[in-house]
Amino acid sequence: MSVRQVLRTHPVLTACVGYVVLRAISALVIIWVGQHAYHHPSRDYFGVATQWDGQWYRRIVEHGYPATLPHRPDGSVAENEYAFLPLYPGLIRALIWATGGSFEVVATTLSLVLGVAATGMLVVLLRRFVGPAAAAVAAILWAASPASPTLQMAYTESLAMLLLGALLWALTREKWLIATVLAPVVGLARPLGPPLIVAALVAAWLRWRARADRPLLRGERIRIVAMVVVTALAGWIWAAYVGWRTGVRNGYVLTELAWQFTDKAHPFGSLLSQLNRVVPTPVSVAIAVAVGLGILALALGPWAQRLGWVLRLWVVAYLGYIAAAALVNASVVRYLLPAFPLAVVLIGAGRARPSRRQGARAIGWCLAFVILQVVWAWGVLRGPGFGGAP
Numbered sequence: 056m057s058v059r060q061v062l063r064t065h066p067v068l069t070a071c072v073g074y075v076v077l078r079a080i081s082a083l084v085i086i087w088v089g090q091h092a093y094h095h096p097s098r099d100y101f102g103v104a105t106q107w108d109g110q111w112y113r114r115i116v117e118h119g120y121p122a123t124l125p126h127r128p129d130g131s132v133a134e135n136e137y138a139f140l141p142l143y144p145g146l147i148r149a150l151i152w153a154t155g156g157s158f159e160v161v162a163t164t165l166s167l168v169l170g171v172a173a174t175g176m177l178v179v180l181l182r183r184f185v186g187p188a189a190a191a192v193a194a195i196l197w198a199a200s201p202a203s204p205t206l207q208m209a210y211t212e213s214l215a216m217l218l219l220g221a222l223l224w225a226l227t228r229e230k231w232l233i234a235t236v237l238a239p240v241v242g243l244a245r246p247l248g249p250p251l252i253v254a255a256l257v258a259a260w261l262r263w264r265a266r267a268d269r270p271l272l273r274g275e276r277i278r279i280v281a282m283v284v285v286t287a288l289a290g291w292i293w294a295a296y297v298g299w300r301t302g303v304r305n306g307y308v309l310t311e312l313a314w315q316f317t318d319k320a321h322p323f324g325s326l327l328s329q330l331n332r333v334v335p336t337p338v339s340v341a342i343a344v345a346v347g348l349g350i351l352a353l354a355l356g357p358w359a360q361r362l363g364w365v366l367r368l369w370v371v372a373y374l375g376y377i378a379a380a381a382l383v384n385a386s387v388v389r390y391l392l393p394a395f396p397l398a399v400v401l402i403g404a405g406r407a408r409p410s411r412r413q414g415a416r417a418i419g420w421c422l423a424f425v426i427l428q429v430v431w432a433w434g435v436l437r438g439p440g441f442g443g444a445p
Contacts, residue, residue, distance in 0.1 A: 058414075059188060066187035067175045073195035074174040077425075078167060081204040084429055088436045101159035103436050109209030111136060113158050115144040116151065124301050124310065131318055132309040137297045142243040143211040162209035169213035170206040174198055176220035177395055183227065184361050189404035192417045196398040199420075201427035202389035204436070212392055215245035219393055222251070226258040227365050231278035234258075238282070238289040246311075247393070248290015250372035255286040257368050314382050325383040343378070350374050353397060359405040366396045385435045 062069055082100060089098040105113065115136050125133040150161045174194050181190035198206070205212045218241045225234035234255070241247060259279050263271065294307040303309065312318055315325055323343065330339030353359065354370040377390050402417045403410025410416065 062188035062191045063186075066182060066191035067178045070174050070178045070191040070194040070198075071171050073191075074171055074198040077195070077198045077203065078170065078207050080425060081207060081428060081432075084432050085204060085208075085436065088432045091433075092437050101163060104163045104207065105159050105209040106436070108139065108211075109162060111139050112144045112147065112162065112209055115139060115141070116148045116158060120300065122300070124303055124306050131316075132303075132306070132313045134313045135310055137301070137307055137310045138314070140211065140243055140245060140293055142240070143214050146214070147209075158209075163207060166205075166210060166213045167207045169217050170198075173206075173213055173216035173220055176217055176224065180220050180224040180227070181396075181399060184363055184366070185399055185404045185409070189399065189402065189409065189413060192402055192413060193395070193398040193404065196402060196417055196420055196424070197392070197395045199424040199428075200392060200398075201424055201431045202392060203424075204428060204432060205389045205392075210389070211244060212389060215241070215247070216392060216395070218244055219247065220395075223254065223366065223369065226254055227363060229258070229262055231275070231282045235278070235282045235285045238286040239292055242289035242292050246290065246293075247373070247376075248287075250369060250376045251290070252283075252287050253372035254365055254369045255283050257365050259283055261364060320380070322379040325381065326378050329383045347375070347378070353400055357406055358400045358403075359396065360407050361405050361409070362396050362399060370394050370396050385431070388431055 085103045086100050089100065089103040092098045092103070120136050120141075124137070125135050127133045147158065147162050147165060150156065150165060151158065154161065156164075174197075177194045177197060178187070178190045181193055184190075185193070197203075202212075206216075207213075218237060222234055222237040222241055225231075225237060238251065238255075241251065259282070262275075262279060294305075297307040297310070298304045300306075308320065309318060312320060326343060327336070327339050330342055334342065351371060354367045359367050359370075373393055377387070381387065381390060399405045401420050402413045404413055
C-alpha cells in the first residue's frame with residue numbers, strides 16, 4: 056500500500072501517528088534546551104515543559120484563584136491567575152485527584168493526549184473540504200509548526216485546539232445544538248470570543264442564503280439564533296465571573312492588560328509599539344497594513360478556495376483579533392496554532408485545482424518548521440530570553 060493510499064484510507068490514524076512522532080522530536084528539543092537553561096545548571100524535560108504558563112496553572116491547581124485582585128505599588132492591577140481560564144487546570148486537578156500523579160506528569164500527559172485528539176479532530180474537520188489525504192497532511196504540518204512543543208507542555212493549546220476544531224466542525228456541518236453546547240466550553244478554555252462570533256454569524260448567513268434550496272423551518276431558525284446568542288455570550292462568561300468574584304467589574308480586562316503594564320486597551324497598540332522599536336511610526340503602520348493584506352490574500356484568495364467561508368473568515372477574524380488585542384512577544388508564535396486552515400494553503404491543497412506537489416511542499420514546510428522549532432525553543436524555553444514567555 057502506497058503512502059497516498061494510507062493517507063486516503065486511514066487519514067486520522069496517519070495524522071495522529073505523525074503527531075506522536077513530531078512530539079518525540081519536540082521532546083528531544085525540550086531536553087536539549089533544558090541542558091542549557093538560563094540561571095540553572097540544567098533542567099529535565101518536566102522542568103522545561105511546566106515553566107512559564109505552567110507555573111500559573113500549578114498555582115491554580117494547588118491554591119485556586121485569589122479572592123481579590125493583587126496590585127502593584129503604583130495601584131495598578133498586577134499579573135494574576137485570572138488571566139488563565141479554568142477548564143484546563145480543572146481537568147488537571149481532577150486527574151491528580153483520580154490518579155495521585157504529580158502536576159508535572161499529569162499536566163504534560165494531558166496536553167500530549169489532548170493534542171492527539173485535536174489532530175484527529177482537525178482531520179475530521181478538513182477532509183470534507185480538501186479530501187482525507189490533504190487533511191491528514193495539513194494536520195501533520197500543523198503539528199510540526201514552530202510553537203508546537205507547547206502542545207505537550209503545561210499549556211492550554213491542545214485542549215483549546217480540540218474544542219475549537221469540534222466547534223468549527225459543528226458550524227460547518229450545521230450541527231447547531233452541538234455548537235451551542237461547545238461555545239461556552241471553549242469560552243472556559245481560551246479567550247476566542249470575537250472571532251468565534253464571526254464564524255458563527257458566517258455559518259448562520261450561509262444557511263440563510265441556502266434557504267431556497269433547503270427550506271429553513273422554524274425549529275432550525277430557533278436553534279441558529281440560540282447558537283449565535285450563546286456564542287456571543289460565551290466569551291464573557293469568565294469575565295463576568297471574575298467581576299463577580301473579585302468585586303471589580305472589569306477585573307478580567309485589567310488582569311489581561313497587566314501584562315502590558317497599562318490599564319487601558321489600545322487596539323493594535325502592542326503590535327505597533329513593537330514595530331516602532333525598530334522602524335519609524337509610518338513604516339510600522341505600513342508593515343502592519345502589508346501583513347494584514349497578505350493574510351487577507353492567503354485566506355480569501357484562490358489559494359484557500361476549497362476551505363469554505365467559515366474557515367476562511369475564521370482565519371481572518373482570528374488573526375485580526377490577535378493583532379488588535381494580544382501582547383506581541385514570543386507568545387505570538389503559539390497564537391498562530393488556531394490559524395490551522397493556513398496549513399492547507401501552504402501545501403497547495405486549497406485551490407480549486409490542488410497542486411500535484413502537495414507531498415513535496417509538505418515535506419519542505421515540515422523540515423522548515425522543525426528547524427524553527429529549535430530556534431524558537433532555544434530563544435524562549437531556556438528561560439528569560441529575547442521574546443519573553445512562550
